[in-house]
Amino acid sequence: MALADDARLRPRPARGEEGPARPALNRLGACVQAYVAARYRPRGGGNLPPPRLHARALADLSAGFTHDRGGRKAGYLSDARARAAYVLYYTVTSAGGVVAALELAAASGIHPRPAEAGTALRVLDIGAGSLGASLGVAAHFEGRAIDVTALDGTAAVLADGAEIFGAFAPQVRVRTARVDLRDVHALRKAKLGQFDLVLCANVLNELPTGRVGETGVAERLLRTVIRDHLAPGGVVLALEPATRMASIGLIAMREGLLADDSARVLAPCTHAGCCPLAEQRRDWCAFEVPWLRPAVIAACDDAIDHARTALKASWLVLAAPSSVPEASDAAIKSAAPQDERVRVIGGPMHAGGVMRRYVCTADGRHVAAAPAGARGATPSWMLAPGRGTLGWIAANARRREGRGGEVEIDVSGGRR
Numbered sequence: 001m002a003l004a005d006d007a008r009l010r011p012r013p014a015r016g017e018e019g020p021a022r023p024a025l026n027r028l029g030a031c032v033q034a035y036v037a038a039r040y041r042p043r044g045g046g047n048l049p050p051p052r053l054h055a056r057a058l059a060d061l062s063a064g065f066t067h068d069r070g071g072r073k074a075g076y077l078s079d080a081r082a083r084a085a086y087v088l089y090y091t092v093t094s095a096g097g098v099v100a101a102l103e104l105a106a107a108s109g110i111h112p113r114p115a116e117a118g119t120a121l122r123v124l125d126i127g128a129g130s131l132g133a134s135l136g137v138a139a140h141f142e143g144r145a146i147d148v149t150a151l152d153g154t155a156a157v158l159a160d161g162a163e164i165f166g167a168f169a170p171q172v173r174v175r176t177a178r179v180d181l182r183d184v185h186a187l188r189k190a191k192l193g194q195f196d197l198v199l200c201a202n203v204l205n206e207l208p209t210g211r212v213g214e215t216g217v218a219e220r221l222l223r224t225v226i227r228d229h230l231a232p233g234g235v236v237l238a239l240e241p242a243t244r245m246a247s248i249g250l251i252a253m254r255e256g257l258l259a260d261d262s263a264r265v266l267a268p269c270t271h272a273g274c275c276p277l278a279e280q281r282r283d284w285c286a287f288e289v290p291w292l293r294p295a296v297i298a299a300c301d302d303a304i305d306h307a308r309t310a311l312k313a314s315w316l317v318l319a320a321p322s323s324v325p326e327a328s329d330a331a332i333k334s335a336a337p338q339d340e341r342v343r344v345i346g347g348p349m350h351a352g353g354v355m356r357r358y359v360c361t362a363d364g365r366h367v368a369a370a371p372a373g374a375r376g377a378t379p380s381w382m383l384a385p386g387r388g389t390l391g392w393i394a395a396n397a398r399r400r401e402g403r404g405g406e407v408e409i410d411v412s413g414g415r416r
Helices: 023-039 055-067 080-107 132-140 155-168 217-228 244-259 295-303
Strands: 121-126 146-152 173-178 195-201 230-240 264-267 287-290 310-319 340-344 349-351 354-361 364-371 390-393 399-401 407-410
Touching (some): 023 080, 023 132, 080 295, 132 146, 132 155, 155 173, 217 230
Antiparallel strands (some): 264 310
C-alpha cells in the first residue's frame, strides 16, 4: 500500500499539545487511514474522509468506552460500522499507549528481548482487536524481527489488524486465532507456546470479575499466562483505561498476584509491598504521556469534538516470581545504593513558591516538594510533564508532616 508524502497525513498540534515526535506512529496512522478508506467505504459515503465518514460511530464507541464499559455486549466489533470506527481510531491510540508504556519501562531498566539471542521477539497479544498493541511493539522496536500471535473473539477485526501489519511492518510474522476469552480454558484450547512479551491491552476490564472473594476471569488469565506462557525473562504488559474503576481493578489483581507469590511486579511499582492506593479506592494510578497526535487522530478528534493530547493508561509490567530482572539502564546502575526509586503519580501542584507532586514510594503515597523555578534546585523528574516518570529520593532527604497529615519529602537539590 503506497503512501504519498501528503501534508494531510502529517501530525498537526492542537492548542496546548506537546510531546516528542514519534515518526513510526505517524506512519502507522497514515497506514490505518488508507486501509479504512479502502476497506470501509459505505454506499453514499461520497468523498468524505474516513474521520468524517465514521464520526458518529466513533462518538458512540467513545461514549461506551468512557461511561458504560460494562454495558457493551460481547462481540460488539462484529458490527461493521462500529468496527470501522474502532480500527480507524483505537488501532493508533492503542499502539501509542504501548509505545508510551515501553518507553517508561525502558527508563526503569525493563527491555523485552528474545529468550535466545538472534531470534525474533515472540509476542502474544490477548484481546488483540485490530492488533493495535502489537503494532505499538512494532513501532517501538522498528525494524526488529517479531513474531505475533493475536487472540480475539472477533475474526473480522483480527483480519483488519493483520492487513494493516502487512502495510506497516511487513517483516513481522502475524498469526491470528479467534478465541472466547471469557472461557477460563481459552488459552489451553489455543495450544500456545511461550512468549517473550505478552500484551493485555484494554481487555481485562471486559472480562467477568467474579463475586467478592472469588478470583475473576481476568486474574485467572494473568495467572495462567505467567505460569504457562512466559519464556525465561519474559514479561507481561497489562494496560487498562486511565479511569478510577479500571485502575482499582488492576490494583486488586496486582495485590492478588503478590499475595501468593504468583508474580513479580516490575513497573510502575518501585517496590513489592502493598499498593498504597489499594485500600482507599479514592485515587488511582495511571501514566499520562504527552504526544504529538498523528494526523488521523487529530482529524477524528476534530470530528467528535475531542482532543486526546496525551496517552494515558493504568499499567503493570509483570514477570514470573522466579524472574530476576536485569537492571540494564545506565541511570539505574549508577544510582547510589541509598537512593530510593519512586514513581510520579500526580500532576504538579504550586503553592507558596513550592512545587509538589504525589509520588509512590516503598512506604506509601507521599508528596515530593522542591522550590518552584529555582535553577538547579528542582530535579528534572519533578518537572517532567504528565505522570509516570521515574524519580529518585536520597535516603537523607528531609521529611516532615505536610497538609492533611501527609508525609512531605524535600527533594530540592536531589538527583536530576
